[in-house]
Structure formats: C-alpha cells, structure tokens
Amino acid sequence: MKKNKFIFAIALIGSLLISMVNSSVYAATGYEGYAVYRDGVLFNYTWHAAIMDEAYSTTTTRPIVHSTLGNIVNYDTWNNFLNGKTFKGVYRPNITPTSTDRDLFKSMGRKLANENISYNAGYQVYYNTSTAGTWVDSSEISSMRCDGVVEYIYEWYGFKVYGNSTYWDVTKNSFWGRDHHSGTAVTPQSQAGYLTLVTSSIPK
Amino acid sequence: MFKKSKLILLGIICAIGIPIAASAAIVHSNKTIENPILQKYVNKDEKKVKLILEKLNKNQLIDEVNAISTDLGAENESTSLLPFVAELYKRVNKFENQEITKIVNDNTNAITTRAIMVDLYTVKNEKNDNKNELKKFLKQSIPNEVKVKIITASTFDETDIELLKYLIEQDDDNLTFQSLKKLSKVDSKEAYSISENILSNYNIQSPQKISAAQKATVQYLRDNKIEHKDKFISLCLDILNHTKDPSLKDSSVFALSDLYDKESILKVIKNDSIDRELKVFSIDQNYMIINEILLNNPSEGDIDAVVKAMEIMPIRDLIEPLKNVKENINNTDLEKRCNDVLATMELEGHKGNVKWLDKNNNGGK
Numbered sequence: 001m002k003k004n005k006f007i008f009a010i011a012l013i014g015s016l017l018i019s020m021v022n023s024s025v026y027a028a029t030g031y032e033g034y035a036v037y038r039d040g041v042l043f044n045y046t047w048h049a050a051i052m053d054e055a056y057s058t059t060t061t062r063p064i065v066h067s068t069l070g071n072i073v074n075y076d077t078w079n080n081f082l083n084g085k086t087f088k089g090v091y092r093p094n095i096t097p098t099s100t101d102r103d104l105f106k107s108m109g110r111k112l113a114n115e116n117i118s119y120n121a122g123y124q125v126y127y128n129t130s131t132a133g134t135w136v137d138s139s140e141i142s143s144m145r146c147d148g149v150v151e152y153i154y155e156w157y158g159f160k161v162y163g164n165s166t167y168w169d170v171t172k173n174s175f176w177g178r179d180h181h182s183g184t185a186v187t188p189q190s191q192a193g194y195l196t197l198v199t200s201s202i203p204k
Numbered sequence: 205m206f207k208k209s210k211l212i213l214l215g216i217i218c219a220i221g222i223p224i225a226a227s228a229a230i231v232h233s234n235k236t237i238e239n240p241i242l243q244k245y246v247n248k249d250e251k252k253v254k255l256i257l258e259k260l261n262k263n264q265l266i267d268e269v270n271a272i273s274t275d276l277g278a279e280n281e282s283t284s285l286l287p288f289v290a291e292l293y294k295r296v297n298k299f300e301n302q303e304i305t306k307i308v309n310d311n312t313n314a315i316t317t318r319a320i321m322v323d324l325y326t327v328k329n330e331k332n333d334n335k336n337e338l339k340k341f342l343k344q345s346i347p348n349e350v351k352v353k354i355i356t357a358s359t360f361d362e363t364d365i366e367l368l369k370y371l372i373e374q375d376d377d378n379l380t381f382q383s384l385k386k387l388s389k390v391d392s393k394e395a396y397s398i399s400e401n402i403l404s405n406y407n408i409q410s411p412q413k414i415s416a417a418q419k420a421t422v423q424y425l426r427d428n429k430i431e432h433k434d435k436f437i438s439l440c441l442d443i444l445n446h447t448k449d450p451s452l453k454d455s456s457v458f459a460l461s462d463l464y465d466k467e468s469i470l471k472v473i474k475n476d477s478i479d480r481e482l483k484v485f486s487i488d489q490n491y492m493i494i495n496e497i498l499l500n501n502p503s504e505g506d507i508d509a510v511v512k513a514m515e516i517m518p519i520r521d522l523i524e525p526l527k528n529v530k531e532n533i534n535n536t537d538l539e540k541r542c543n544d545v546l547a548t549m550e551l552e553g554h555k556g557n558v559k560w561l562d563k564n565n566n567g568g569k
Contacts, residue, residue, distance in 0.1 A: 028481070042272075042284040043246050045253055068282045072378065083281065100484060100517060100554065107485035114415065114454050116381050118356055119282055120323055121289040128359060129330070131389075135559035139385075139419070142356040143323065146283055156559065171559065183290035184250065188283060 030055025031203040033102030035150040040085030047189040049146045051109040058204045065109040067146045073117045091195035093159035108153045124148030124181040132173045147188040162186040162194045241271040257291040273316035319353040326357040355382045376410035388420035396424035411452045418459040461486035473513045487517040491556040498525035514545045520553035
C-alpha cells in the first residue's frame, strides 16, 4: 500500500514536471520581455531604457526595442543601445511575470515598433485625450519616451510600474494620468527603482 | 611703453585664454567635452541640473536645447533632453504660439529642437486644435522629420483630405505612413481606395507603404463592419508567407489580429509560420472573438482551433464556453486535449484583457 502511494507520488511529480517543461518549451526564454537599462544620459543625469525582444543580447543583430531621439520606436543593435555607456541591469515587474506574460511584453514591443511612434522627451506616453479611447491603443500613441516603452508595455498587461493608486496605469486615457507620467516625475533611472533587478550582468 | 603693452596683452590672453583652455579640457568617460554649454552639466545630478535650468530665460533655454540636440542628439542620446523639455513645459504659457511656430520654421535650429517645439505647441493648444498653425508648414520646404512630427501630433478633419493625399505622395517612408494613417481616421473610404492601389502591386512598394495600407484597410473594414474580409485576409497571408522583411511579416500578423474577425484569428492560430509570441498577442487581443466562436455552434474544426489557441495562451474567461461545447467533440484525441487544456485554463489561465474591448478598438463589437 505504501509502495503504491510512493509510485503514485513519483508519477504525479513526474507528470507535473513534464507539463511544466512542455508549457515552457515554446514560451519566452532567457531575458525576453524584460527591461534593460544603461547609464550615461546627459553625463550622470539619468539612464536609458529598452525592452528585450530577444532572449539574449547576442541572439540576433537587433535584440532590443527602444525609443530614440530623431527616430521612432524601433529594433536596434546592442551596441547602439549601450552607446559606449555602462550597463545597469535587467529588470522585471515586481509581480513575477509568467513566460506567457513575457511573450505578451515582447509582442507589444513589436507592436509599438510596427506603429512608427516618434520620440517625445517630455511625456512617457503622449496621445490626444479627446480622440483616444478609454484605453490608449498603441495606434493612438503619437509619441513616447524610452521609459514610456517599458511603462506602456508592462501596464497594458496590468503590471504596475510607476505611479500612485489612481494614475499608475499609463495606458488609461486621462489628462492627469498622462501628466503624472511626464517631465521628471519619473525618469528611466527612477523607473528602474519601481522594478525588480533580475541581473546586473549583460544578458548573454 | 612696449613692455607695458606686452604685459597688458599677456593679461588679456590669460584672462580669456585660461578659462577657454580650462573649459576645453573637461573630460568625461575618456571623452573631451568641448561645448561650453554641455560642460555645465558634467557630473551634475537631477537637483543641480534643475537649479541651472531654472535660472535660464526662455531664449537661453532654447539655445541650450539646440546645443544638446546638436551634440548629444547626434550620438542618439535622446533622453538627455528630458530635463530641458521638462523645464520648457513648465513655462508653456510663457510662450506665444507665434514664438513657437517661428522656432519650428527656423532652419537654423536643430531638427530635434524644432520637433520639441512641435510637441510644446501641441501641449499648449491641446484644447484648441482647430486653429493648428503648424499644418501650414506641411506644404513648405521643411525637413520630413519635422513634418512627420506635425502630422502625428495634429488632429485632421475633412478640410485636410487633399493635404494628406498630397503628403502620401511625398515619400515612401514614414511621411507616407503617418499621412495615410491619419487619412484613414478622417476619410477611411478614401484611404482604403489608396491602400487598394498600393496593395494591388505590393511587390514593388516600400514596406512602410504596405504597412500603412494594411492599417488603413483594417480601419475601413472595421468602420464599415464589412463582413467579407477574405480577400484582405488572403493578401496579408500572402505577404506574410512571401516577404523576407521581418517588419512586414509583423505588420501582416498585426493587421490580421486588428481585424477582430473569426476567420482571421482562426488563420493566425492555425498558421505554423507565425511566431509564438505574435500568436499569444493575437489570442489575447481576440479573446472575445474566440468566445463568440464558441457561443455560435462551432464545428469540430473550430473547437480544435480554440483548443490549440488555449494551449498557447489559456484564458480563464473561456472555460465555461469551452466546457459547453465539449459534448460536440467526436474525435477522442481532441476530447483529451480539450480536457487537458481546460485543466490548464483553470490552473494558470489569464484573465481576458478588457482593454481590447474598448469602443475604439472595436474588439467587443
């Protein structure tokens, strides 16, 4: 009887492990969907942010998605992201995302890149409050900052980054909510403080 | 006399030359910072930068933005402008519209400065967009980057249709992309007609034009609740299967997903060449369409596709509808998969993302 129970327990654990392996085989791997930061913006003023589109910095030639000046939200090389500055770490939302959540993060990064959204140095995410819906769809964003890419992606899927209990969700159409995420109220460096450090090493 | 003059000259040289030599010698991260404006910000933290900026008058602030844009902007150091723009926004009401438009139109200013002033104008006039004075520059000779900024930041109406059509013809890149996108919001039928032409010979069109035409077509089909989208769905699949451009592959999947259509989402789920994360995105975006499939007497093939979708992205909201159609399954293998996926949905299913049901997205119909 005891032996049967033992075999049953082993079989149960085995099948659980197999199902865990199976469910993660095709899901986000490595550092996909995590935020990455480096320093050196206006010397020591703040950091620069991007989202990992690939598992590692070496997976493809353009492993990250970010918003840069004079350009649009787009994929870029690891060297362009670093731009000779010091890497500050890989970060995730404070509530641990599942690999499926990270698939969603990554795909939303690709969606933002597909919308050709231009740069905005003042607001994390800028949109017309009169024409956008209750929730600001990616096609309704007129411009965004590098930390806005991270904030928008995580908060569209309900993972809070920066903000008070009323205005934290940057994807909710609101004049004051948009304002809450503007200027120096939040910067790429301070944004990282609202996330959890995964590793301070370059993701490779 | 001569000695005295020499001494005075030496004094003048020292007075002017030493500070210049000293300022030119500032080095940060093994790099010499020659621009005296930039030198002020070396090793300054947020508080110190703020103090410097608060002391500048309007013109000085614009000069600083120009200097930073020219030096650091060229290095792609976009976020460097953050404190300067924050300070500009604080003073938004101290700028007259005419002052802002003058800076936008002045080609001696850096393109970035001009783009920032477009943003400032937009913020200042958000509630008075009918009298947008920036639009007049769209027919003038200003850089396309500034034009794009004006287009994305502005609201257009029926009186702008000809202007937008003119802009669509101006390049094959972002200017066309943004203009066609805006036209589709103002006159989706006209944008659809232009898009049909672009997509009819997509092999010779730029990726930006094709992507914009896909978006404009989606907008038209959704706005007019056109039922038969087969031709467009086939076209997107054709582009997806044949293009080597990764951005166009993505654009085709997003167009199929943005349709919020039964046939379209089924094609995405069943297509093995689509990346997993894009399928996850589409299933999440279309969970209410999948719900409708289950509520409307689905065939076994439809149930098979829904089970496949839930194996990729389990959604709790669909547990009951899926349970209700389980009896229609004859295939034992599918029945087993259905039971397994229902267990997964109970255990680790995501909640449907109601943001997709927004009226503007049309996800909830």
